[in-house]
Structures are given as C-alpha cells and as structure tokens.
Amino acid sequence: MSKPDNRKDNVAHLQNAVQDTIENYREAENYLNEYSDEISSSEKEQILQKNNRRKNSISSFREEIKDEANHQQD
Template sequence: MAKPDDRSNNVERLQQMVENTQQNIQEANESVQNTDMTSQQKEQIKNKNERREESIQSFQSEIEDEQSYRNNQ
C-alpha cells in the first residue's frame, strides 16, 4: 500500500533548497575571485551558476504552488 502524500513540510524544504543553492552560487563566485583558474574553469562555473539560478526560479514556483495548496486546504 502506498504512503499518503505528505506535503506538510514542502514549503520549508523548498525554501531550504533555495537558500542552499544561493549559498553555492555565492561560494562559487568567491572561488572564481580568490583562486587562479583557467578561463575554461571560470566559464564552467558561470554556466553552472546560471543553471543554479534557473533551479532557484523553479523552486520559487514550486513554493508558490505549495503555498496555494496549503491555503486551499
């Protein structure tokens, strides 16, 4: 028998994911500034941070959906 869908902590979990991703972006930017890297390595970090920004947008959209779900319960 499948477990019921427990959405009670989804907003908090998603918000934590946003915060962690923002911290990863910040740390990556600091790493680029404080270490010697090839231009290729810098470009890879830039691309990864762009993907992280896209993830944050997705997380925020999910947070809105979850908030709406909570408000309608």
Template sequence: MKMNHQQSSRDDRTDNVERLQDMVQNTIENIEASQETMAFASDEERQRIEAKNKRREESIEAFRNEIKDEASDRENGYR
C-alpha cells in the same frame, strides 16, 4: 506462499514549502561559494562555474514558483 502487500504511503506535503525554501537557500550559498572560487580559477574553470551558476539561478526560479504553488495549495487544504 505468503504475499507481502505494502500500502502506498500517503503524499505528505505538509513540509514542502519549508523544504523548497531550504533548497533555495542552499543553492544561493553554493552560488556565493563558487563566486569566491572564481577568483582563483582558470578561464576554463570560470566558464564552467558561470554556466553552472546560470543553471542554479534557473533552479532557484523554479523552486520559487513551486513554493508559490505549494503555499497556495496549503492555504486551500491540498485539494
């Protein structure tokens, strides 16, 4: 019986900062688009959008903290 062994791929972190920055930008764009939608939304929909945007703001803060960590790690050679 032949066994297939897969080697685990190395953790490639070289583009993490850029990917996280893209995620921040996309999230900001989603907030802006949803704010435009709120002009036509019912009260209930508006509350849902506001709650979702609050979660998006929290995500942006977490992304930015992770960007700082990744940038620092990059400068230190990912030790």
C-alpha cells in the same frame, strides 16, 4: 500499500533548497573573484554555467514554493 501524499513540509524543504543553492552560488562567485587569475578559462566557464543553472533552479524553486503555499491554503 503506498503512503499518502504528505505535502505539509514541502514549502520548508523547498526553502532549504533555495538557501543551499544561494549559498553555493555565492561561494562560486567568491571563488571566481578570488582565483579567477589562477584558474583556466574552461574552469571559469564551467563555474559560470553552473551558476546560471543555479539561478534557474532558484527561480523554479520559488515558483514551486508559491504553488505549494497556495495548495496548502486550499
């Protein structure tokens, strides 16, 4: 028998994911600022691409948080 869909803490989980992703984004930015002269151009590009994906994820998480918050109000 499957468990019922319990969405009560989805917003909290999503908010934690946003915070973690923002932290990772900032760490990568700091790393680039600190070591950009010492790393290869391909490594820089990989970090920049990953941070672009992180930005997209943050945006998606925030949209999902809005959806979940609206769902909980229903």
